[in-house]
Amino acid sequence: MSTPTPDQTPAPPPGLPPELEALRDKLAAVLGTDAVWELKGKLPAFRLPAKAIVSACKTLRQAGFDYLLFVTAVDYPSENRFEIVYVAGQYNGPDQIALVTDIPRDNPAVESVSQVWDTAEWHEREIFDLFGIRFENHRDLRRILLDDTWEGYPLRKDYVDKVHNVVKRPY
Amino acid sequence: MNAPVPVESPVADTYQDYFINMGPQHPSTHGVLRLVVKLAGETVLGVSPHMGYVHRGIEKMGEAQTAMQFTHLTSRLDYLSAHMNNWAWAMVVEQALGVQVPERAEYLRVIMSELTRISSHQLWWGVFGMDLGAFTPFLYAFRDREKVNDIFEKTCGTRLTMNYIVPGGVMEDADADFEKDTRAFLEYFKPLIEEYEQLLSGNIIVQERTKGVAVLPPELAKSYGVTGPTLRASGVDYDVRKNHPYGVYPRLSFQTALATEGDSWARYKVRLEEMRQSIKIISQALDQMPKSGPVRAKLPAVLRIPPGRYLSRVETARGELAIFLVGDGKPLPYRVKIRSPNFSNLSAFPAIIKGWRVADIVTAMSTFDLVIPDIDR
Amino acid sequence: MPDGGFLLTKFNDLLNWARANSLWPLTFGTSCCAIEMMHTGASRHDWARFGFEVARATPRQADMIVVAGTICFKMATRLRTLYLQMPEPKWVLAMGACAVSGGPFYYESYSVVKGVDKILPVDVYLPGCPPRPEALLHALMTLQDKIKRESAFKRKPRPLPDFPFESLPLDPAKDYSGR
């Protein structure tokens, strides 16, 4: 999947390569109507509203995607939204798919998928630690990497750190 | 004979349990990982790992460094599989830019990665012996590791944090007698694995301390996203080189080392077997490698990452490393997420260590082969 | 005699000679430099020849700390307590660019202390990322020469640099769990 297919130009391709086509149809049927197919760059993704995430993950898990690579967040301050990306793969199949959802930036909160995959528990704790996004009914949501007395969420684009002398690169 | 004490047994509540800190500085945590262990006498009731003591914020730095500059940080992530980390970053950038890597560079990448895998497993084997209490294997393993470092030094210039595999191919062509040295090392090291077997595996005390200890059931492993030798020891046949082939791995024939019991002994056996497989891969790659040819593709001076999401997956010595890159057309990446194998492997650890003893925490953790800066990033 | 004239005249020299030749390092490696430290302890570049062989795990019985690897703010306070737990004639060797000045994580990193000398009084700085085992041996030998030069009795404990991040106590009122 990851060897760059030659005809894949960065611009949205007119025709999809066959295996992406098959993946899209299979999952579109499974995930239902509110999953919008989106292929920016090379990683195929489905955009979902925030509240449909947990059910989509459950259906994905039944559909054989039993391996959650990671959960991560991308900060778009200009559009005042966080984009949360769940990338799921298969332990015995070649497919991999990303589920993408947006949440507002002011008080970011989303349903936790740690019931579906246990590995999500620590990944979500890390996102809470570095982004400040709260995950509902998560087993124990606390800072995982930073000191408990740390103010602010470093990975946000607008993070300014006066306490720990962060040296900006001169060029 | 090696069964864990059932935690709810009356023994547990007659003792009043107390907390112990296998603190940031502990000989057997190989780095700065703090395990808060809840003990009832010698029996472990629960373990809660505390990380972040060597969290350097590499993902934040990724947003301030161009694609070429970030390579040197990836080799400092999991410094025992430096080449594979660099390869993951190079692959994600090549995927974004749609760059075709020349043939010889692909082969050099495979050989370097497999050599790193051998040297990483050597170090793991030595430190595993030291964790069990025997000091001599540590020095045997490092004597052989020096030989691998000599090969790296001649070609990549450094012993540990190599910035050799860069986006577009490989930094420099291999050293003149690179092939001769590597073949000499393979001949030298092949019989030595048998010596490793005699020194530690044949020892009844080692078998007694690892057989049946800290069993990782496959279902639990899959749910916690465990990958690498730790997973393959539980019977799940998942190897990124086979499931998501990259580079020239499809042309090389090798088996993934598998075991079914899933206990510390199985993890130990799987890693020794992996060393043998790596030797096979290297010898095949050396034969098929084109003798000369370009080692680096032409790249524009400023690498602008086209907008979109890109993902590369590589099999490092400890599991699957995936790098997720979001570009927005500017030379600096917009977001870099590094999915480290040790982070997920460690998340499965507290679930399997209940009921065992303090000494088993050390054994089980050293068979998990954790590298702490890779967990904290 | 290989160690430069065995017949020491003053007792001071004898004591310094003894301290220099049996420096017991505290096993403290955070990241990549720890591997190079292990290589120095292994067979090819063997530091047992200089008498460093007994690597104690407890700060109580160690003479020197080889700070090998990156020191973050979370680890800084623990490192300070480790240093304070060590008995008095103690030395610090900052090994690797991360310990000397924050190394590759100097720019843009919010959680790395820019150099161990902000936390501990450092005796010998050893640049290199990671420094070669020979370089570490050379640094240890310079540390030995430094010990042989200083006066054994008039040795005052070195002042600790002020480090503003004494790990702030968790105030019970604040709810850190983010629920």
Add this chain to the structure above:
Amino acid sequence: MAVEAAPLKQSMNNYDTNELVSVLTAKLQASLPEPWLVDAAKIVLAAIALAGFASVLAMILVYVERKVAGHFQQRLGPMRVGPHGIFQPIADSLKLLAKEEITPRDADRLIYNLAPLLTFVASFVCMGFIPFAPNLQAVRFNVGLLFVLGISSMGVLGILAAGWSSNNKWSLLGAMRAGAQIISYELSAALALLVGVIFAGSLDFHEIVKSQEAGWWIWRAPVVGLVTFIIYTIASTAECNRTPFDIVEGESELTAGFHTEYSSMKFAMFFLAEFLNVFIVSAISATVFLGGWMPLHIGNWEAANRIFDMIPAWIWFFGKVSALVFVVMWFRWTFPRLRVDQLMRFEWKFLMPASFATLAVAAILAASQTYFFAPERPAAPPVAPAPTKPPILANK
């Protein structure tokens, strides 16, 4: 407790330390008026000699351990500190002397400072009982072996006190493990020694060695001798906390076991006590099973015995002990560590029944006198008459 020369046959060997002791006592009698002063002086002299010998011995053992470890692991041990690193132990001990004394704030101060003394004294007192040469023995006690066993189990108290009083969870764990381990391995060690005593017929070290004049117990008693020797080696390695039984200060699990909180001189005492224990244990094993300072006599084959007599007794003794110490060190650098419950299971379920069985078999053999070169059958009087031998001419 006076050092006095037992009337020994001149033929035992001709490098006899008899004159040395008698000359010394004569000179003391001349200089000191009262007889008790003479004995007091002798005791003090013996104590000083033993103290000096013990510390020098400990230093040598430290040096040998590091060199042996080095060569086992394909590296040279300490080389730079003097020619071939000979002054390394001196540097170590001098440095340890000059280290700062740290007593943890809320440690139990009295016991904390008492513990290292306890262990050191326990192992130091046992030094007195070992027969280095025919009469080079600080204390000749007719129940010497029993006394030594009693004292060496005192060492456990020191370790327990150290671990418990230094108010550190790691050392508490180490101390509890020490208590359990040493007490249970004391059992099979004592049983193994009992077998030696059955054959030798007496508890006094001197008698034990003399009884091996016709041959060492290890091969004289048919099979039992060797089996007991092996059991004793295992049990004694466990008793002085050497790998594969060093769970007490397992470096990789409990940071440094019971002496985590001890810094300079107090730690040095534990360090030296451990090495003295190794020496004592191998000395007892050599005395009981390998015939202490007794040259290798093969029954009544005079020619061979005469040749072996040429080598002085104490060289025999130190040769055997250093061989055994080397074996114990060999264990250390090859075996990993056992877990606590496996260690206990090994002792209670395997070693103790084995030592009881060998004891029973040995009792039968000893009662029926069926061992090699047993004294003649009809002569069943308690004291077996020494086989007659033509007197050896004085220093030929």
